[in-house]
Amino acid sequence: MTDNSFPAQQQEPPGLTAPMDPLPDHGEESYVGHDRLAGRRALITGGDSGIGRAVALAYAREGAHVAFTYLPEEAEDAAATSALVADTGREAVAIEADLRDSATCDRVVAQTVSELGGLDILVNNAGYQRARTENIEDLTDERIERTFTTNLSALFWLTRAAVKHLGPGASIINNSSIQAFDPSTTLLDYAATKAAINNATINLAAQLGPRGIRVNAVAPGPIWTPLQPATQTPEKIEKFGQDTPLGRAGQPAEVAPAFVFLASQADASFVSGTVLGVTGGKGVF
Ligand code: NAD
Ligand code: MG
Numbered sequence: 001m002t003d004n005s006f007p008a009q010q011q012e013p014p015g016l017t018a019p020m021d022p023l024p025d026h027g028e029e030s031y032v033g034h035d036r037l038a039g040r041r042a043l044i045t046g047g048d049s050g051i052g053r054a055v056a057l058a059y060a061r062e063g064a065h066v067a068f069t070y071l072p073e074e075a076e077d078a079a080a081t082s083a084l085v086a087d088t089g090r091e092a093v094a095i096e097a098d099l100r101d102s103a104t105c106d107r108v109v110a111q112t113v114s115e116l117g118g119l120d121i122l123v124n125n126a127g128y129q130r131a132r133t134e135n136i137e138d139l140t141d142e143r144i145e146r147t148f149t150t151n152l153s154a155l156f157w158l159t160r161a162a163v164k165h166l167g168p169g170a171s172i173i174n175n176s177s178i179q180a181f182d183p184s185t186t187l188l189d190y191a192a193t194k195a196a197i198n199n200a201t202i203n204l205a206a207q208l209g210p211r212g213i214r215v216n217a218v219a220p221g222p223i224w225t226p227l228q229p230a231t232q233t234p235e236k237i238e239k240f241g242q243d244t245p246l247g248r249a250g251q252p253a254e255v256a257p258a259f260v261f262l263a264s265q266a267d268a269s270f271v272s273g274t275v276l277g278v279t280g281g282k283g284v285f
Helices: 050-061 072-086 102-116 141-163 185-211 227-231 234-238 256-263
Strands: 041-044 065-070 092-096 121-124 171-175 214-220 275-278
Touching: 041 050, 041 102, 050 065, 050 072, 050 121, 050 256, 065 072, 065 102, 072 092, 092 102, 102 141, 121 141, 121 256, 141 171, 141 185, 171 185, 171 256, 185 214, 214 256, 256 275
Parallel strands: 041 065, 041 121, 065 092, 121 171, 171 214, 214 275
Antiparallel strands: none
16 A cells, blocks of 8 residues: 555445544644634534535635535434534534425425524535446436436426525535546436536526526546445545645635635635636646
């Protein structure tokens, strides 16, 4: 093993934080807030772990109250995120939800608004991928449906439910991927959803701009989160991230600041309709 390689490991989806070796860095020891999001109210889907947890922690340290969703299997990760947010003195609202139907997405937004007293920032972060599929003939109906519904339909349903609560200065941030620009053959379905997310980001920015709502996406490269051991082969995990120009995978803590920037009306008031790459050196165009 070298500094930039990982021990071979595997988990069942959706994957949990505790079994990961090494543990991801969500910014627990490093992230210092500067009140960039003081008093803002954020909803982060999939905030229990990985990038979503790092964003929840950073937002709370920037002064935001945070609601986030998690899957039933992820209760222990959700508790850890809640504790990190609560430690800052901000509100933490953990909502168990499988976002694969529109009524649930409506319920998540309604509960967020009722518990936080409104909504200013929506982070469509939850995502599903499953690698190990070389041929389109191997893509089952269930997998295609699951990938498209989780990554794309839920984003539409949540955004539709959220916009009526969002005022001028509000921000929507979608989690895209380097896969939208440089797709892996084994991620045919996932990569297509990420390209569609970029397209929807640009179009939503155009629709919602007149209401003063900004819409952007972050496109991460390889990031060390439970998604990876839960969906890649152990052999792929060993070399995970080594094909980036920086020669390594990123940590969730290295992605969260991009979500802070795009959420901040002080920093990004004229930034809308863009896709911000956090890729370790690969281009996002
Ligand atoms: P993660 O496993 O920590 O987070 C993904 C989350 O998605 C899970 O915690 C889960 O709560 C949620 N989720 C999955 N299916 C769901 C469903 N049906 N209903 C509700 N929630 C569901 O992994 P992560 O890497 O932090 O992923 C967050 C986002 O980042 C995803 O959209 C992913 O595509 C994107 N992304 C990750 C990487 C990477 O290398 N890790 C790279 C680019 C983009
Ligand atoms: Mg999780």
